[in-house]
Amino acid sequence: MTYSKPRPGRIALVSEHASPLAELGGPDAGGQNVYVAQLAARLAGRGHDVTVYTRRDSPDLPTLVRTPLGVKVVHVPAGPPTAVPKDELLVWMPDFGGYLSRMWRLARPDVVHAHFWMSGLAALTGTRGTGIPVVQTYHALGTVKRRYQGPEDTSPPERVGIEARIGQEADHTIATCADEVVELVAMGVPEERISVVPCGVDTTRFSPVPDPGRPPGGPRRLLSVGRLVPRKGFDRAIKALAEVPNAELLIAGGPDAPLLFADPEAERLRKTASEYGVAERVTMLGCVPQEKMPALMSSADLLLSLPRYEPFGIVPIEAMACGTPVVATAVGGQLDTVVDGVTGALVPPADDGGHDLAATIRSLLDDPARRARYGEAGRAHALARYTWDEVTDGVSRVYAQLTPVPLPTEVAR
Template sequence: MTQPKRNARRVALVSEHASPLAELGGPDAGGQNVYVAQLARTLALRGHDVTVYTRRDDPRAPETVRTPQGVKVVHVPAGPPTAVPKDELFAHMPEFGAHLARMWRHRRPDVVHAHFWMSGLAALTGSRDTGIPVVQTYHALGTVKRRHQGTEDTSPRERVGLEARIGIEADAVIATCADEVRELVAMGVPRDRIDVVPCGVDTSHFSPRPGARRPKGAPRRLLAVGRLVPRKGFDRAIRALAEVSDAELLIAGGPEAELLFADPEAERLRKIASEHGVAERVRMLGCVPQHQMPDLVAGADLLLSLPRYEPFGIAPVEAMACGTPVVATAVGGQLDTVVDGVTGVHVPPLDEADHDLAGVIRSLLDDPARLARYGAAGRTHALARFTWDEVADGVARVYSRLCSRSLPSEVAR
């Protein structure tokens, strides 16, 4: 049998609403699910004993599931065993944390890594008085959401205060970008407890596909990817398209294509496209299966990532991994991921000074050599900084620092 790797640890990942087993595309299934699944997989392949604790949202789900890579997924009973919007899960976190405490008394992990603020609450409850170090990754911060959404923010009112408390009580906080570090420090989280480790992308899946490029003479293709919510800035992309001739805009995200007619944001975007005379050049694809995304991304001339705010933003990283240049608003994680003038171009957010977005797009489309240069640099950048091995290296360094004062538990053979 395979012997455990030296310094292998028992790692508990807590992800209360984002299961690594979930099918992507639902309202609360996205980047965090991918992050937890890929981190767990990579750590397990390195010999660590990894368990992911997520809330049971289906009465038919078994108590535990073992993935092909050896990751154990535990479905924690907390609240009704049905789908519940994540903003309504706060009331069930004491039950979630109490269940973790019972499990960890029986089998103590070496380190706990919580994902999202409610997972942090449960992890701190489950590890109280045990000496188990707790690492927190927020994935998104309530302070940022409230600042930008105001009265439309549906998060529990306690969120902002509790996020600060979690950051202060956790043994370490992993931020995904420099902008998040600034937010955390402003919240009172000690700077010396914060490490920056970006999100990752599967660079073997998202890779250049020469055959996906548009044939000569076809309309130039702009692509925007993300959930269909106003903050993503798809409306801005549509308005810019009106001033970019011989180009089409594809928007990937939201419900399945046949359900787009009932989606309020899709309807709003359709109206904007009609008002600006580009309805024939805007195609809304709905939810695109993950196995089709690399061809879609690699076949675009430009990815437009224009959110008003973005905690990290994985779409630009996936585009760079495919060799596709990016036009991105200079916000959040995009300040770190997209290198202005090297892998793409930064533009101001919508609510800043007037900016000629269409002019930026035209200048790039009219310069094939520049597009090729940005695309090649993007692929190199993604391989250097955003592979899951790189992410796992950064996370494991944090775990090792916290566990250095005690020997790791013997990993089950």
């Protein structure tokens, strides 16, 4: 008797605003783009037929692009073929979902994985009445955003209600951290249909750089990385610096360095640095290319990640992968990724009388042996839990629960 080899799984990834082909650094181009690109590439590398559906945001884009790694990217005609802020895309999701429905009637996927809430809305429209299983990953939740941003939240007012409905209708939801599970259950998403699979880091690229180019004998280096928005807590790092002698703070993020003078948040941070008397010890680097980030992170004595809230937060893992210890606020995904007293220190999300952030920073800067232990443990932690192969294994196990098509759940190592 002869046995035929099982056919590859047909996997559809829906990412309405975050294209895996996008250049990072734009207002809506960041972690989700990387996640979708990395997951798609690794699924394709395991032999699956992977198609990513994303919105056409330029008239020059072809309908179909095949990447060198074998991923098909389909640019969906939904709304004008121009860049539109993601918070304004809801009106075009019926068109997006209708396009998916037509495509999937012609070539039925075995599983659909939606990324972000509007993608979930389009995916559920596209699969309605077909029995195709839908997996949802939110990447960020409207309930959390509304809680912390209040009137500054630019999300559509319908977001929270739609997110709850998506979670209740989807076959499974992948949360990126334990804190998100609590939020999802409170939204009415059945806990038995939730799995935790974290985001990943390219631990080959993000690794310790033996000679990061830091001048010898200079001040101790603190580094903060992220978008220049108030919630990231760069102002808190600046205020703490005033009580940390012989130290400098580098802030990487925002527009290119020559354009920082016109950035409102950069100006606010400059004023804070002047007010606290540390202007000469704070350097705003602007946007740092990804290829230069491992050396920058390796050059730091400490990575400060102090957001007021953070759905997941990839920067601490990137730093740990580079062997750099982390001081992070105990919020969101950072509660999972940073192991307090092992890979770094967790601190409260706001200054209060019960904790002294500057004292925590000083104690670590004054203890090179402890920093070295934290750095080694951080690198090991990143390799054990946050490689993209580990992430793809976890996602594949969820897919395998939902489709009768044999899907390999782990890559051969």
